[in-house]
Amino acid sequence: MYTMTSIRFSLWFPVLLGLGAFIFFSACDPREDYLTGDGINIRFEIDTLRFDTVFTELGSATQFFKIYNESDRAIQLDEIYVEGMTGVRFNINVDGIPGGVVEDAVIWNNDSIYVFVEVNIDPDAPLSASPFVVEDRLVVKTGNKERSVVLEAWGQNANYFPSRFNRGVPVVLSCDNATINWDSPLPYVIYGEIFIDECLLEVAAGTHIYVHGGIASNELLGTFNDGFLYTLANGRIHLAGTPDNPITMEGDRLEAAFADQPGQWLGLIIGRESRGNLVEYTTIKNAIFGVYADSAAEVTLRNVKIHTTAGSGLVGIHSEITASNCLIYDNAANAVQLTHGGNYQFDFCTVASYGVDASALAMTNFQCYNDDCSVNSLFPLNAQLTNCIFFGSRRDEIIIQDATDRQQAAFFNLDMNHCLVKVDELLTRNSVQYGDFFATYCLNCFNGDQNDALFLDRAVDDYHLDTLSVAQNRGISLPAFPLDLEGTPRDENPDIGCYERID
Template sequence: MQKRRLIAFTITKPVRNFVGLTLLFVIIWTLSGCDREDFTDSPNAMVEFSVDTLMFDTVFTERGTITRYFKVYNRNDRAIRVKNARMENSDSFFRFNFDGFSQDDAGEVIIWPNDSTYVFVEATIDPDESISASPFVINDRMLFEVNGNTQDVRIKAFGQNANYIPANEATGGVALLSCGGGTVVWDDPKPYVIFGVLVIDDCNLVWPAGTRVHVHGGIASDGQIVYNDGLIFTGPNGRILSEGTADNPVVVGGDRLEPGFAEIAGQWSGIRLGETSGPHRFEHTIIRNPIIGIRSDSATTLDLNAVTILNTTGPGLVGIHNNITATNCLIGNNGGHSVQLSYGGDHNFYHTTLGNYGNQLEALRIDNFFCYDPPHCDNIGLNPLSVNFYNSIIGGNGRDEIRIIDVTNREPGFMNFSFDHCLVRVFDLVREQSYPEFFEENCINCINYELFNPLFTDLQNNDYRLDSLSAAIGQGKPLPEVSLDIKGNPRDPDAPDVGCYEWIGN
């Protein structure tokens, strides 16, 4: 920018008054012209921040206040105006001071060329407040208006007294739990809140009865892809043992528990049991609101007893070339298949309820292949599949709630499945080109129930207990090894009900 200079000179007395007045106007014009040229209003001229997320990593055990700061940089060669700095939420937990101005007075802040200034942010947290008033993770954004652009810094704080893992990072981080083949027990009565990705490697992680695990899912990036990073993952030598009881289950879900979020699907990624890990066991465990409930990869063994998986945006349970045994389990309100068993494996389900209502996919999908080059699938792998369902409900509002894909065209030994005393919904599956002998050879003593017949108590509220007129009542065969239902209620020893719940009369 070309700078104007003020030149000193002497004025003779006869013309001093006139010239002085003229000079005053020149000075005013010069100063106003300099003001216009010294500030940039280009939309391409913006500020930079020392952080993209300001993290308050202190865990409060009582009401307290803490202050953190970040810097705002002007990398431009001309001054810049930052207008209307504010918190996004009007009832924010945070207050700020921007370049010495309180948030009520920070209507316009000037940052000179190649200069910077500070923003101090204060948070006041009361961990004794209810979750609805002070959630596990408090999120906000500080907004800055710069030359027609809105820029922001994310602000996060811990709102409850809990075990945060990792303790000092926001979303996008990876926490490694490794104990040399030993065992770690999460027996603190306070809940556990997981940020980012928890990797369990060379360690047995035990969740005793009553453990509450909340996963803070969020959008993250590794510089190449954007993903939801709220994930529990086991490495090859990792193992999860969830030891809930009927009266005191283990609960694993998102960290948004306030009204309006308790039933929202897809808040975190889910539980992924990596290849060769385990064996894993989940008893009386409730898994809520992930993208995928549990994915159990190749060569894993998974035992599920009285496990509930609800509100997923993808599949509820995925098994890939592994072994799964599920007893008294409920998997429902899924955006994908309730259960998807791929690339072979050996699977047995007893008194299990699949309730896949509200989407176009089947409740159960089974196949014996893996596609290495989707979507073309010119290169596939094959493995034999064995799937057996006993006294179970495979339900939904589609015409077919079972899909069977056998890429070997029924080559012996590669696709073995049976349903014994089950309630199912099939239509196209029993056509001539598919499995016309399904009810004679594969689904013994099954009921192909009508969609509008009473079955469950209240699907709208995820209540999969049996209706008093349900076709599932008394239709099972005795299984002495399954004498209780998902809630610990005794089953009829002679004619148990089908599904995870035993009907309890009024």
């Protein structure tokens, strides 16, 4: 039989016991010995946490790593959280404690804790919400110091080439002089550097190529801009787009803030002595440069758009480039840069350079190897440019540099015919060295003025011709090019540039 006193004691005993335990453990609580703030030193088990699953449907994956405390004192971490750089959701659990932000996590002396990270991927979500390469940071904050681990996942179902773990690693694509076809209906994501050797890479019409760039380093190349295709001497590439199914090469960051951001990847490089390269009905954008043809290389561009680059759109170094029906614009350097001579033929191309202190076309027949150019190399330049527009916001949109100062005509052979250009000081500087530009180099050309009607809407990069464009009906008929960039038939008095105006 229980008395009232015993009942009261039985009710209060657990409380008293818990209170006593609390007082006891509080008295022994070692938190006063925790090391906190900027003085904490920790070590991560890894620098990048990779989720190697490529999802074909909505799903999640979990990976983990350890944080080590190698000191002789317990430490307390202020915050652990995922920065949230993309729209993809990462969930974390720190030693059994879940949360968006985990605070005051303790690591005992010479011990470690586990950090579990879960990523949730919807491969059917728009690229802006679930990009091909998802990169975020898990941040550990102690005082004013932040340390981080890179989180890397794959947000879309795609062909990751050469692999999903290839950042900063050069890979040679070889097939014993046969052909490798990229013809999958899924897009291709270039993650690293691809060198093509003893092989033809044939890219099918309609293929979308995304290139993941950034800064990388390795023993072969040092520190460099990642993300490129490079044909070696015995390698070739054919981007075989069609009018109905063009090919696109661009950066893989397609959020609104990155859609028109240049410099996301390096570019397409036609390496030294690589011959037989062909690019048709292809758009190349978001790169540092669009196409770079190195010494003695050869490439043909047909119906190609190159735009939004951090450098030149098209570069030729002592190379051979044939371009027709091409549109090049929105470049941060000279839009077309032809250096150290070479052989070039451009027909019905539009090159626009606005808003930058750079020209639409720059040509030289030499290359310098030191700062004052006392060590240099000279090579003949042969350029035939017909029915092309070279225009922009500078007073001079054509730069000519002849190392022989016009004393050896064979080293600078420029033949421009029925082109629309913009030059001013070129005609008067250096003792009127090029005062005969329109009589000798640019026959039947039109020297435009900033106030001339030319393009339909340059503000939105619409380079179709205006209704009153000075480029209308000023070209010469070239039977080899009956259609313009969009397949519009040209008449017997064609317009200059890549677009034929339709009234």
